[in-house]
Amino acid sequence: MAERSFKKEVQKLRIGEGEVFAGEGILAVTKALLQSGVSYVAGYQGAPISHLMDVLADASDIMEELGIHFESSASEATAAATLAASVNYPLRGAITFKATAGTNVASDPLSNLASGGVTGGALIIVGEDYGEGSSIMQERSHAFAMKSQIWLLDPRPNLPSIVRAVEKSFELSEASNTPVMLQMRIRACHMHGHFVARDNVRPSFTLAQAMENPSRDISRIVLPPASFVHEDEKINKRWPAAVDFIRREQLNEFFGDESGDYGLIIQGGMYNTVIRALQLLGLADVEGNTDVPLYVMNVAYPLIDDELRGFCQTKQAVLMIEEGQPEFIEQEVHTSLRRVDMQTRVHGKDMLPRVGEYTTTVVLKALVKFFDRYRPELAARQLLSEGVRATLAPRPVTIPVRVATAAELASTAATKTLTAPVAALPIAVPASVPAIVETPVPALDVHPRPPSFCTGCPERPIFTAMKLVEREIGSHHVSCDIGCHLFSILPPFNLGATTMGYGLGWAGASAFNSSETTRRTISIMGDGGFWHNGLTSGVGNAVFNKNDNVLVIIDNGYSAATGGQDILSSKAENASRVTNMPIEKAVRGVGVEWVRTITNTYEISKMRDTLRDALTTTVRGPKVIIAQSECMLNKQRRIKPLMRKRTSEGHRVVRERFGVDSDTCTGDHSCIRLSGCPSLSIKDNPDPLRRDPVATVIDSCVGCGVCGEVAHAAVLCPSFYRAQIIGNPTRLDKLTARVASVVIGFLQRRLAIRELSYA
Numbered sequence: 001m002a003e004r005s006f007k008k009e010v011q012k013l014r015i016g017e018g019e020v021f022a023g024e025g026i027l028a029v030t031k032a033l034l035q036s037g038v039s040y041v042a043g044y045q046g047a048p049i050s051h052l053m054d055v056l057a058d059a060s061d062i063m064e065e066l067g068i069h070f071e072s073s074a075s076e077a078t079a080a081a082t083l084a085a086s087v088n089y090p091l092r093g094a095i096t097f098k099a100t101a102g103t104n105v106a107s108d109p110l111s112n113l114a115s116g117g118v119t120g121g122a123l124i125i126v127g128e129d130y131g132e133g134s135s136i137m138q139e140r141s142h143a144f145a146m147k148s149q150i151w152l153l154d155p156r157p158n159l160p161s162i163v164r165a166v167e168k169s170f171e172l173s174e175a176s177n178t179p180v181m182l183q184m185r186i187r188a189c190h191m192h193g194h195f196v197a198r199d200n201v202r203p204s205f206t207l208a209q210a211m212e213n214p215s216r217d218i219s220r221i222v223l224p225p226a227s228f229v230h231e232d233e234k235i236n237k238r239w240p241a242a243v244d245f246i247r248r249e250q251l252n253e254f255f256g257d258e259s260g261d262y263g264l265i266i267q268g269g270m271y272n273t274v275i276r277a278l279q280l281l282g283l284a285d286v287e288g289n290t291d292v293p294l295y296v297m298n299v300a301y302p303l304i305d306d307e308l309r310g311f312c313q314t315k316q317a318v319l320m321i322e323e324g325q326p327e328f329i330e331q332e333v334h335t336s337l338r339r340v341d342m343q344t345r346v347h348g349k350d351m352l353p354r355v356g357e358y359t360t361t362v363v364l365k366a367l368v369k370f371f372d373r374y375r376p377e378l379a380a381r382q383l384l385s386e387g388v389r390a391t392l393a394p395r396p397v398t399i400p401v402r403v404a405t406a407a408e409l410a411s412t413a414a415t416k417t418l419t420a421p422v423a424a425l426p427i428a429v430p431a432s433v434p435a436i437v438e439t440p441v442p443a444l445d446v447h448p449r450p451p452s453f454c455t456g457c458p459e460r461p462i463f464t465a466m467k468l469v470e471r472e473i474g475s476h477h478v479s480c481d482i483g484c485h486l487f488s489i490l491p492p493f494n495l496g497a498t499t500m501g502y503g504l505g506w507a508g509a510s511a512f513n514s515s516e517t518t519r520r521t522i523s524i525m526g527d528g529g530f531w532h533n534g535l536t537s538g539v540g541n542a543v544f545n546k547n548d549n550v551l552v553i554i555d556n557g558y559s560a561a562t563g564g565q566d567i568l569s570s571k572a573e574n575a576s577r578v579t580n581m582p583i584e585k586a587v588r589g590v591g592v593e594w595v596r597t598i599t600n601t602y603e604i605s606k607m608r609d610t611l612r613d614a615l616t617t618t619v620r621g622p623k624v625i626i627a628q629s630e631c632m633l634n635k636q637r638r639i640k641p642l643m644r645k646r647t648s649e650g651h652r653v654v655r656e657r658f659g660v661d662s663d664t665c666t667g668d669h670s671c672i673r674l675s676g677c678p679s680l681s682i683k684d685n686p687d688p689l690r691r692d693p694v695a696t697v698i699d700s701c702v703g704c705g706v707c708g709e710v711a712h713a714a715v716l717c718p719s720f721y722r723a724q725i726i727g728n729p730t731r732l733d734k735l736t737a738r739v740a741s742v743v744i745g746f747l748q749r750r751l752a753i754r755e756l757s758y759a
Contacts, residue, residue: 004051004563010059015197021159022194026052028159029125029184030059032166033094037201039120040069042082043096044105044532045562051189052096052125054563060576066202072565072577075503075532080106083113083179086120087220089210092170092203099126099183100139101482101502105533107144113179114148115230116220117238120205121170122179124150128269130324131357133186138355140324145181145301149234151242152301153251154183156271159193165298168249176242178234183300185269239302246299252307255294259314262374263293264367265333266321270358271296274321277364280388281371281380292378303332312337312344319370320348323358361388368392452487455679456636456704458601458629459485459554463493464675464706465607466522473615476522477512481505481534483526483561485554492676496524502561503529506538506551513547520615520623521549527583528559531567535586542622543591550614550623554601555583556631564634571630587624594623601629602704632702643727653727656703660695664719667692671720675707695719 012023013031021031029052033041041063045053056063056070063070073079079095086093097103103110103126113122126141145152151172155165162184169180219226246252256263266274274294278284283292295311295318297303312318320330330348337344351366352358364384371379372395381389453460462485470476480486480496481504489496500508506523525534530553538551557571558564566574568581584597594617596610607627614623647653662685672680672695679701682693697707707720726733 004054006051006055006058010055010062013059013062013200016199017197019197020194021197023192024051025157025159025162025184025189025191025193026055028163028193028195029166029189030055031197032163034062034066034068034200035163035198036121036167036170037092037203038068038094038170039091039203039205039207040082040085040093041095042071042073042079042093043125044073044076044079044098044102045559045565051563052127052184054565057565062200066200067206068203069207076102076106077109077533080109080113080124083109083118083122083124085207085210086118086122087113087116088215088217089120090174090205091120091207091210092123093120094123094125096125097127098129098136099141100129100144101136102126103141103144105502110144110150110179111148112222114150114234115222115227117177117230117233118173118179119177121173123166123169123173124179124181125166126181126183127189128154128183128185131186132359133357138324140328141181141183142300142324142328143326146328149178149239151176151178151180151299152183153180153298154268154300155188155298156253156268156296157185157188157191158272159191160195161268161298162188163195165251168251171249172242172245172251175245176238178238178242183269188269243302243304246302246304247307251299252304253294253296253298254311255290255292255296257291258293258311260291260293261314261316262370263295263311263315263318264321265295265297265308265311265318265329267300267323267329268296268298270321270323270363273358273360273363276360277367280360280364280384281367281378282383283378283380297329300329303329303336305336308333308336309340309342312342315344317345317347317370317374319351319366320346321352321358321363321366322348325349325354327354361391364388365392451490452676452678453484454633455677455700456632456702456706457484458556458627458632458704459488460676461601461604461706462552462554462607462627463488463495465604465611466495467493468604468608469611469615472612476520476615477509479505479509479521479523481508481523481525481529483529483554484556485524485526488524492673503532503534504537505529505534506542506547506549509549510541510545510547513545513549515548522611522615523549523551525551525553526559526561527553527555527557527569528561528567530583531559531569535590539587539592539622539624540590546620547622548620550611550625552611552625552627553583553587555626555628557628558631558634560631560633564631564637583626587626592622592624594619594621595626596624597626597628599628601627602706604706632704636702647727650728652730652733655725655727657697657701657723657725658703658707659697659721659723660707661719661721662686662694662696665694666719667694669695671695671707677706680707 009023009027012021012027013034015021021028041056043053053072057072060070073082076097079097082095083093085091097106128141129136130138130140142152153165153169155161165182169182173180219229222230264274275284275288275290278290278292279286284290295308320333322329327349330346333346337346347370351369353362368379368381381392478496480489480499482499482502486499498508503525505525509521509523512521525538542551555569559567566572566577566579568578569583570579572579584595587595598607598610601607610625614625643653667685667690669682679698681696681698683696685692685694
């Protein structure tokens, strides 16, 4: 069950020649693949383009009709290896995953693919996960493309440009016998627009044909001496072929008045941001028309020297707007111009931040700085908002100042004129010159709130149990993994020392395997990471090396970290995939003997006791705990529609909710520190003699029961109660509620009378 369905939207993929396609960027990418005659598509699900895999899955019937093979790969490495089908056959293939984590995982097959080259078009669609919307380390795909000589496209963020980039990527790949990487930024994936569609195309050469007529070329296999020839081919044959194609097809674009003596060189993906900044300066209209000379590099790598030099030959200076670091393109621009002794001044990271996402405000500041220096009449600060102006550097001004030497002080004062920013002058400003004061922008008073598990998440009680065990037998080294469970490194749990990668939780603790101590490490791995590569890199490695440590596999029924897709161990029935394959069976299959499966992680006492047993048992060898409970998000997506349907049909429906008795709550909030549930909050104490706020359960509660279990397992105050909310109650339900109300009211009145007697 993915977090979003595209069943309705994918029907648009059937439209044909001349019709207008309107929709999201990822749908446009899919349509472009179908229009390109692709033979196979594979990929690994994962943000920020996980939805592209979801679109492809929902469009599987359309692809089957066209004879296109689609599969969800076990990892990015598996997906990249799939492109081997294009090495010896004229098969167009595409794969997709998240960068840079995905390219890191897939680096081995991608390097081999780039070395040997391809016959059919091979396209790698990477979700460029750089900037403030990112969830991973801040790196760019550019470095990987450069080191392997894989051509990198970064199209302008609009649907016609994206569709053209996909289609031309296959042609570029075939023209240069080189795989091509298409960089899709997060916002480009999910922006909306329209383009004129073409007919979908069946592959001209099919997988069946390749299987029935096998072919091989040993010179394409990366083994000496062929591997030495590959490097020469890449530089002296494939590269020139790519440059010729890019130039001939005009993949890069020019805008504005090219005769100007200044200009902007920008990555294609930065185009919208730059245009917006120019609009704020009054230098572009709402349609994006501008007189400012722009060289838009829809192909970020390789650099096309003659295009660049032609753009720069009449320019006094250019500003290179390249997001991220190192400044690969800026360095190439410098090298290209200086090789022909072209002295155009190149600005870039001297006017732009070296790190961080280039938002409109960031680019705007750089443009003002650039125009202040070369075209002051274009730096229209008066058009900007007061808040933006307050963050800009002062405009350079020319003012008269008095500079005197010791001799001049004794005779005649000399007046000179200096040009410099006011803040940089080491003298007093004359009274006739108004002082420039920068108004500090007040910091937002926002209370820091760490990311946390969802309400009712079945992973939370696992880490609560770990904290309870830690209280009993001390702390342990905890090796974390990628996934929802990574939230355990934050408050209130504060668990975990390292995170090495998806499915590498146990591998990250493999060095801690000493016979000199009886203390054991704990490693965490999700079911998605387990099937990704954890079974081999983690469990298999532990068995092979006689590891004596503990692994907790969190089995929530889906690949929750990448959007809730089904995996091998999912309990859901899937018509096109194999599910219901027990993780325990797989773990025992590679040799683990000490295995325990907890089928309900909400039983904190049982979870705690099992963890304690694993950490203290005298049995040697790897120990695996499989903690099972369904992801609450997916569970709610599944059961809420069913409950609403049953309620509307008049059936009796019972929902459980938890609450806190304010009179019983002690106000020490231990329950919050051990649970961290978003539904568990605080409110004012109703007792006028007590100041500490009491715990309370807000309306988002889904009735998982963790708060009550925590109170019981940790021997906290007995203030939690469970309530049932009944839809369409029966007569018995109503009678029971009335009796309970009468009894409770009687007891409360007795309490009130007793309080009055002591008054």
